[in-house]
Amino acid sequence: MKLKIQNLSKTYPNGTKALNGVNLNISTGMFGLLGPNGAGKSSLMRTMVTLQEADNGTAVLGDIDMLNDKDELRKHIGYLPQEFGLYPKVNAEMLLNHFAALKGIHDKQERRRTVDELLEKVNLSEHRRKNLGGYSGGMKQRFGIAQALIGNPRLVIVDEPTAGLDPQERNRFHNILSQLGRETIVILSTHIVEDVKELCTQMAILNKGRILIQGNPKDLVKNMQGQVWEKVVSPDELEAIRQSHQVISDRFYDGQTLVRIAAASDPGNGFEPGQAGLEDVYFSHVNH
Amino acid sequence: MKTIEIIRFELLYRSKKPVNYIYFIILFVIALLFSKLGVKGITDVSVQVKENAPLIIHQLTALLNLPLLLLTSAIMGVAVIRDYDCHIEQLMFTNPITKKQYLTGRFIGSFITMLLLSLAIPLGAIAGELLSSKPAAEFLPFSAGNYFVSYLIIVLPNTFFLSALYFAGGAISKKAVVIYTQGIVLLIFVSIMDEGVIETAKNLEVATLFDFYTLQLFNLQTKYWSAGEINSQLVPITGALVINRLIYIGLGTLALVLTFWRFKTTTQAHSAKKANR
Ligand SMILES: Nc1ncnc2c1ncn2[C@@H]1O[C@H](COP(=O)(O)OP(=O)(O)OP(=O)(O)O)[C@@H](O)[C@H]1O
Ligand SMILES: [Mg+2]
8 A cells, every 4th residue: 555645735824834845655554754843744634634625736545536536535544633522422432333333334233343342442441431521631532543443444644643641551552553554554643753763664754844854764863873973062162063063952961961963074072973863863854 | 324324323412412301391391381371362363262273273383483493593503513612523524424424414313303302392282282271161172183283384394494594504604603693683584574574565465475484374364264264174274375385495405405515524723722522
């Protein structure tokens, strides 16, 4: 299965250019979409799941034209929005059953099985009869995950899925996604670099509506190896370094600052070689 | 199949709301009280006319239709807006359902809810007659059918008409204020039409074709009836009545067609960052 996005653009009515010629090639597996707040991650995802029209460009999933053949596409996608609500007076089982029917699982027995399995998967079995209005933020999020997985979609798009999950549930969810990524395309947006490093075999960095770089996280890190340098400096020095070097990141530590810069060769001046990580890849692109 | 599921869920959803049962009880009690007191007193018919003459029942039903219509905006307006209020629309519209299935299911499910509520009118009115403390000589033999005939003539088409309009308003605007405003304006409009415009119209025959409650239309047709006729005749189903009802059913249908045409499942991202649980 391949997902191919070409030259996708979207400008909101208020003039915000949220997507600016996005190109992406995604194959089966976990794909991490990394970017700062306002980068356009959600806009891109909403466009891919038929919720929003693009101004320009094409998006194709296998042989489905994602932007025009919405009815067909919806049969094959699961989507977890960044923010959503649920009917407060309905319980998890009822709503999940409803969604399963809408996804096309018409057989009652099969639907019940699906609902049971999914509730088990996201660890909500014991709260299945509880009204959704009484769910905590994390439980609600897990319900959202469950509904995104109904009917084994070919493409699963999850927008900052682990926001609000405790470490245990986050782990659990990462395992679900990894398993899913063996057979389907899973696109995960986040600004947590760590998540992408742990989970994804493909990634892209999005900033201001543009894709800055796309590739395999390990390769991207490897390419950066030997180009990261670090040094502990005072705040005054930091300003000077900002002028003369490409600063990747600076971390405040015990009254001093650990600054990391990108340079093709030894910048001298007391800089030590640093171990490159995915964070360096991210910051060197986003702060550029 | 999916339309049926949407209807099923809509009914399930409505049945979970205690307020709907309260609406039914209130309507039932209002109907019972008005019927028990009798509306003959407020109409200018002769004393020989029986309390439960078909025409009197018709007038009672028209009167009772009013509180139901106030409810229509509360029930029908939210049928679609609810998804936006609950902020669940993104989950809903990434399901493989068509706009047609969604709207049809929501409308039918909500309209069935309205119909179930509306049954409080004939049932309450019947209970009122049976519980009446007036002497039996004031009554014709009890006939439930008369209550349901008037129900079918007045309540059903009127409820459909307003249901369709509120549904359209909610689905197209996706804003609750629109429905409330629309609700007040519409009700005032049809009521003024009935009281003022039609009564003073030059051509009553034509004007009564638009008579929302059908009261003026029947007044016109039964103006010269004797008390004996009123007691013995069923409410007359005339060509004018059929045209009148078709006009309102037609307008309602038009509102639904407009909804199917204008409604969009694509939305802009919510700017409000507060997810409503
Ligand atoms: N409905 C809208 N109308 C106008 N502008 C919008 C709308 N939705 C998003 N934007 C703007 O588009 C840009 C991209 O927003 P988007 O939500 O796609 O970013 P994001 O990468 O998902 O950010 P975050 O990490 O905060 O979720 C932002 O500048 C945002 O303010
Ligand atoms: Mg976002």
